[in-house]
Structures are given as C-alpha cells and as structure tokens.
Amino acid sequence: QTIWWGNWLSLVQWALALLLLVVPVLYECSRTFKYFCKMAFYNGWILMLAVLAIPLCALRGRSVENMKIIRSMLHHVKHLYGIRIEVRGLENFNLAEPYVVVSNHQSSLDLLGMMEVLPDRCVPIAKKELMYMGTVGLACWLGGIIFINRKKTDDAIGVMSETARTMLRDNVRVWVFPEGTRNHNGSMLPFKRGAFHLAVQAQVPVIPIVMSSYRDFYSKKERRFTTGRCLIQVLAPMPTQGLGPEAVPALTDRVRQAMLDEGSSGGDGRGFWGREGDYSGVAGEGGDGGLAGEGGDQFAG
Numbered sequence: 001q002t003i004w005w006g007n008w009l010s011l012v013q014w015a016l017a018l019l020l021l022v023v024p025v026l027y028e029c030s031r032t033f034k035y036f037c038k039m040a041f042y043n044g045w046i047l048m049l050a051v052l053a054i055p056l057c058a059l060r061g062r063s064v065e066n067m068k069i070i071r072s073m074l075h076h077v078k079h080l081y082g083i084r085i086e087v088r089g090l091e092n093f094n095l096a097e098p099y100v101v102v103s104n105h106q107s108s109l110d111l112l113g114m115m116e117v118l119p120d121r122c123v124p125i126a127k128k129e130l131m132y133m134g135t136v137g138l139a140c141w142l143g144g145i146i147f148i149n150r151k152k153t154d155d156a157i158g159v160m161s162e163t164a165r166t167m168l169r170d171n172v173r174v175w176v177f178p179e180g181t182r183n184h185n186g187s188m189l190p191f192k193r194g195a196f197h198l199a200v201q202a203q204v205p206v207i208p209i210v211m212s213s214y215r216d217f218y219s220k221k222e223r224r225f226t227t228g229r230c231l232i233q234v235l236a237p238m239p240t241q242g243l244g245p246e247a248v249p250a251l252t253d254r255v256r257q258a259m260l261d262e263g264s265s266g267g268d269g270r271g272f273w274g275r276e277g278d279y280s281g282v283a284g285e286g287g288d289g290g291l292a293g294e295g296g297d298q299f300a301g
C-alpha cells in the first residue's frame with residue numbers, strides 16, 4: 001500500500017515538474033499557445049472579479065450605480081495585458097441630460113476600452129446570452145445591464161422602447177454596439193437601427209465613439225495577442241430633438257459616416273482601422289515590439 005502510494009506521489013511530482021517546464025517554453029515559443037493562455041486568463045480573471053463584485057453590488061440590488069463598482073474592478077485589466085489606452089474627447093460626455101453612446105465592436109476586449117470611458121449612470125445593451133455566463137451574467141444583471149433577445153425582434157424592440165422611458169425617468173445613459181455583433185475585420189459593419197430609434201424616442205443626443213483597430217496587438221484569426229496601444233475618440237453629440245421615426249435611417253447613416261470619417265482620417269491623421277496585413281495603424285509603434293512592456297505587461301509581450 002505504502003509503496004503504491006509513494007510511486008503515485010512521485011509520478012504526480014514528475015508530471016507537475018514536466019508541466020512547469022513545458023508550459024513556459026510553449027508560452028514563449030508558440031504564438032497560438034500564448035494567445036489561448038491570455039484569452040483563457042482574460043475570461044477566467046473576469047469571472048473571478050465578478051465573484052468579488054457580486055456581493056458588493058448585491059448590497060444595492062440591481063442598479064445602474066453598480067456599474068461604478070464593475071468599472072473600477074475592471075480598470076486594471078489593461079495593465080495586466082500591457083494595453084495602453086489613450087482617450088480623446090471625453091469632454092463630449094459632459095451633458096446633464098441622458099444620451100445614447102454608440103461604439104464600434106471588435107471583440108470582448110472592448111470591455112477594456114468601455115470601462116476606460118464609461119460615463120456614470122451608463123449601461124450597455126447586451127445580448128441576453130451574456131446573462132447565462134456564470135458569475136459575469138449575475139454581475140451584469142446587478143449592474144443594470146439591459147438584455148435583449150436578438151432572436152426575437154419584437155421582444156428586442158419592446159425592451160428598447162421601455163429603455164427610452166427608463167432613460168428619461170431615471171436619468172440613465174445607454175451604450176449600444178450598433179453593429180450588433182463583433183467585427184474583427186477593421187472598419188465597421190452596417191449599423192442596426194435600434195440605438196437610433198432609442199435616441200429619437202427619448203429625444204436625447206447620440207454620442208459616437210471610435211475605438212482604434214486592435215490589429216497591432218490582437219488578432220483572433222491569427223491567434224496573436226501581444227501588447228499595444230488603443231486610441232479612443234469620443235465624438236461630439238449629435239442632437240435628435242424634433243426628429244421623428246422617419247428620420248432614423250438618415251440619422252443612422254449620419255452617425256456611421258461621422259465614425260467612418262473619424263476612423264479613416266482621425267488618430268493623428270493615420271486612421272483608426274489600419275490596413276489588412278499592416279499592424280501599424282494608429283496604434284502603430286510596431287506590432288510586437290512597439291509599446292511592449294510600457295504598460296507593465298504581466299505576460300511579457
């Protein structure tokens with residue numbers, strides 16, 4: 001019995017030692033392995049942070065004020081990944097009235113940029129599947145995040161109409177990704193109109209935000225995740241006062257065009273999207289090397 005147990009222990013010790021040796025080597029040598037490690041840690045870390053956020057948020061119950069707790073808990077994550085975020089135009093948020101923020105949507109990493117600029121009393125509109133992501137789902141619910149069922153248009157529109165009333169009644173701002181899904185390919189997909197109906201129904205301004213392409217440090221397709229820089233530009237509010245539902249398509253196009261214009265000419269004139277195969281867009285100090293380490297990257301490039 002004792003001999004069997006001793007053999008088993010030494011087998012476990014050998015396996016552990018091998019793992020400790022193999023994992024760092026693989027991490028340094030394989031871009032794909034590093035990508036998956038970093039993404040796994042990202043998701044795991046956020047799930048864990050949500051465990052801490054839940055009891056704090058639960059003291060208040062479901063409330064948009066809890067977004068402050070969530071925002072402050074997620075703020076450091078960019079440092080873990082050596083991602084430097086530069087924000088311009090924050091003064092455009094200085095409105096007393098509610099507004100609808102619209103932003104391009106590249107990946108789940110958008111959470112970092114969102115938490116960098118999220119105004120007080122502002123909640124995202126999210127697909128309802130997020131609600132079932134374990135602790136993250138519960139934290140989102142406690143933060144007052146508005147869930148929509150994308151598979152049922154009428155339901156989603158109903159929730160948006162209710163949201164227009166809530167915005168005015170409770171002075172709440174709302175953040176929408178009008179592309180409706182993540183887009184890894186630079187630039188933007190066509191916009192869905194929900195955010196603009198919402199703004200017109202509530203008669204509140206739309207504030208567009210452009211986040212520069214992550215291409216210099218992140219690509220899901222290429223399994224590449226290094227350190228880098230992201231520029232966020234908050235554009236001037238676009239009023240909707242006096243507009244009716246018939247004006248929504250034109251408003252949608254106007255906002256999208258303003259974002260595209262900023263995307264192609266802004267960011268110190270170098271553009272926000274970069275080019276396919278060119279990782280030096282606005283974030284541009286050069287893919288892997290560039291800003292590596294500057295952000296105190298715990299994953300070392």
Ligand SMILES: CCCCCCCCCCCCCCC(=O)SCCNC(=O)CCNC(=O)[C@H](O)C(C)(C)COP(=O)(O)OP(=O)(O)OC[C@H]1O[C@@H](n2cnc3c(N)ncnc32)[C@H](O)[C@@H]1OP(=O)(O)O
Pocket residue numbers: 046049050053070073074111124125126127130136139140145148150151152153156157160161176177178179180181192193194195197198
């Ligand atoms: C400490 C750790 C804690 C961790 C916490 C982590 C926090 C994480 C938070 C991050 C959340 C991020 C979540 C991101 C997402 O989930 S993005 C996906 C969900 N969001 C969206 O889809 C928003 C954009 N979509 C829309 O606006 C759509 O229009 C929608 C309302 C959803 C309806 O979509 P769909 O079914 O595809 O229909 P259409 O878009 O084709 O619309 C059909 C027609 O209806 C008209 N319409 C749309 N909205 C309205 C409205 N409110 N009122 C009236 N009419 C409306 C629309 O114009 C179409 O008609 P026309 O074709 O124009 O005639």
Ligand SMILES: CCCCCCCC/C=C\CCCCCCCC(=O)OC[C@@H](O)COP(=O)(O)O
Pocket residue numbers: 042043044046047105107108109111127132133134135136177180181182
């Ligand atoms: C018990 C269940 C465990 C589930 C584990 C899930 C692990 C995920 C944990 C943390 C993830 C944190 C990131 C959440 C914020 C991401 C928001 C996001 O990017 O949503 C995508 C949505 O915009 C569009 O979805 P699609 O592109 O249409 O698809």
